[in-house]
Amino acid sequence: MNFPLDGRPKCVKTHLFKCGVCLAIVVFFSGVKIICDAGRILVIPLEGSHWVNMDIMIKALHFRGHTVDVVRSNQSWYIQDSFPHYKTITVPVTEAFNNEFINPIVEKIIDIERGQSSVLTFASLQVEMFTAMFNMHRIICQMATNIFKDVKLMNSLKENKYDVVITDPAWGAGIMLAHALELPLIYNMRWITSGEGHLAIAPSPLSYIPMTGSGLSDKMTFMQRVKNFIFYIIWQAQDALLIRAQYQAVCDHFFGPGVRYSELLQSADLWLMRVDFVFEFPRPTMPNVVYMGGFQCKPAKPLPEDLEEFVQSSGEHGVIIMSLGTFVSQLPAEITNEIAATFAKLPQKVIWRHKGDKPATLGNNTLLVDWMPQNDLLGHPKTKLFVAHGGTNGVQEAIYHGVPVVGLPVFFDQYDNLLRLKERGGATIQTLASVDKNDNFLKAIQKVLDDPSYRMNMQRLSRLHRDQPMKPMDTALFWIEFVMRHKGAAHLKTEAYRLAWYSYYSLDVVLCFLASVAVFMFLPLVCFRYVCFQKSLKRKETKED
Template sequence: MKLICCCCALLLLIHTPRACQAGNILVLPAEGSHWLNMDILLQDLHSRGHNITIVCSSKSWYIKENASYYNTIRVEVDRGIDELMSEEKLSKVIEIQKGSLPWMNFLQISVDMYNMIIEFHQLLCDFLSALLDDQDLMRNLKESKFDLLLTDPCWGVGTILAKYLNLPLVYNVRWLMAQEAHLAVAPSPISYIPITGSGNTDKMSFFQRVNNMLLYLVPQIQNYVVAKLVYQKICDKYLGLGKDFNQLMLDADIWLMRVDFVFEYPRPTMPNVVYIGGFQCKPAKPLPQHLEEFVESSGEHGVIIMSMSMFVSELPADMTNKIAEAFAKLPQKVIWRHKGDRPATLGNNTLLVDWMPQNDLLGHPKIKLFVAHGGTNGVQEAMYHGVPVVGLPTFFDQYDNLLRLKDRGAAKIITFATVDKDNNFFEAVQEVLNEPSYRINMQRLSRLHRDQPIKPMDNAIFWIEFVMRHGGAAHLKTESYRLPWYSYHSVDVIIFLLTVALLILFILVRLVLSCCRLCLKRKLKSD
């Protein structure tokens, strides 16, 4: 019996899949909300025994110098990108959306924003140059024997560093600089794939498809300009001539895509794209005592929470007063993440906080509504917990994120142009609170999102460890990114075939004409 038991135990050990040994991971993260979800991924990697080293700027705004789950290498730079993301510059975007600017001012602000994007990426390249020029640091990085580099490709610097160190590359990705990542890595028929900023769904009329086409060209041009003016110079200097930056950006082993097809519209994809939408979402933890008491005091009416982007900590005073006035009319309690002056119209039912445990609040059964700016993290947390949304988008992809929820009957969108007009905000909140379909539809999305064979976080970890085990995932990468555009779209083949067809047609016509002339001559001779 003992022998049988030993044999069974041995067979179990043989057939049990081997976990990846502790890996050594180099990370070059992005800042802002992109760092928030990268941080959650790093915590999980560390909990599974992996060693994490982060390379960041000395001017980093969010990345802590000392943390229990990662080591930090800070590169000294003169300026940080946070200087470009000032309230003054970002408030201009709100002015554009309100439509209150003369066209000359609108044009000037648009030019300023474009120049800011160029300067933004130039500062990133200055940081990368300072890193690559530090010979001692680079020698230490090479000697550390990292298994892979994990980065967010909304910044191009992580890709260049991975190629310089000859490391396998994994993306934690939604954006490839200016464009949605799918547009770069996967076939993207824009007849039914809406471009970010278009306000379109996957069901478009003719003129919506015209608009979609025009807006498709904008990020393509922007990416091309930024790549050529900024990143290509760094590639030429540190990787040698002949290394095309755009090709390098597409040459990642695994793309961990921060969406899923409950949220995103169905579309073509690629074998090395792994969908991890909602990986940062977790079951709610108990609230701090003061928040729990406030939430429980709401009784049967429940609670509304409101949180805007970290980039827009203060809305214009007229807007905050209008929002506060609307909240004051409601029977619900309100928790509002707000910085700046206290609104003059604030009601007794509203609690202002500098910070809130957003995920834990959304998971509380008394939360009835989430007023949000539409960032990917917040939208996915709301969907995970089944809480309907009133959206107040500011910029970037926020309107399109909210549009996906609205199209599925789970959200209402209010723009900055209308939020302080009449009772628009109050009516939108009332509609979502009192119309059961919003909550029903959001809870349906929540059930679909949760009904997966493997949790999104576990999926992300598996593929990161897969790349470490196999030294990359070259067998999953297509050769499409190496092809010039005319080869990718078979323009050269079409031209060749058309030329051959025209040549054959020309020969046949000449033969027919020759035969006709020959017959005509014979007829004339016989006459």
């Protein structure tokens, strides 16, 4: 047998060539199939960190051959004009949810939290949050109104023949637009306009399902259940009086009074939840709820050279990273100075995502950055601790990489997110009001660094999170394409949302049953009284005769 210069027999080379040709044919026809199966997707996203993870999903959909159009306002905060993986449809507005809207709210909330009276603080926070929620949804309703009034835009959207609408239902514009276009609807979500998403679709007993903002876990005493019920009433009142009414007014104007916004919200084909039950407390769920918690997480990539050099300079002590997310651009100077002074006392190096003036107490061990590769830093072996505000994205990344957390929640769901880590032994929580008092922040950091149980618990959560048959992103993509292939997922949707509240809780059945029991119980008595009355009447007539 003759061997060529590369050392392979000719018959082997021929076989490899044939295999290569076959493989190329398979790949080609696979590619054709992907192109043939590709669809058109309309995305109506939320701003801020919600857009960050929606953008990750859009990139994955684009990679699979789908065409994606994104609806945004002309004053969009995070959603930039068309990129290779999506095209934008821009709606003109006079107001928008952006940094100019959110920054004053954050400042007020921080000032309120640093007050003295707990009762007054709670009431003030509720008023501030109610006002913020009302104004946010007012802005979104105005944007939806602008879309529906633009006949040219609506005709263009209908002519595009989209296969599905994907939206974040914390805003209601996408929900109503999907109804107007008569398209299947998919949620990329954890929140809806009225609060936590499960509350709208699945049975949610308040005895062990804590309400957002209550600061409770799934193990509650009697008084805690009373508190949980009070928070439920607050959320329901906020939804009925401040939120749902605004969206219903838009529905009444453009769809007629027969279309209820609450039904539109509950009728989505697929609910892609950005949590899983490694993070979330166990609870009832529904067939069309798919859990993709941590879908945005991925293995760490190498750091930029200058950042890697700083990390390696930490030696055996390691690195602490700190970020307060997209909504909090900067804290009051006295708080940042206290945080900086605390970091300066530590042997670890610190990478702090910070905007605003440089703290006067900044130590040589702390590096301030406008942006940092958070996922890659969390996955670095020298990262020992994550100081975070408790946003869903950051919490999921901390779980994925097994890094313990010291939480500094500001608003919305952040305390509740951190509480779930705390309950599982992976985090401790500090309020902004207590950061500059009695070295509380320093003690919290040292506690988590010195107690190995925090890291062990987070690494256990990481193993649980990763141990699943499909990656969360692959699960999400499968179900999105499932809805596109079958023009919806009606067989997975419960009919509960079509029922009146008294029918949902079977109160009409109970009342009917009680009425029947009452009839059977009192009918003999009535008959007996009637017979007695007739006999008495006859005796009276006999005496008179």
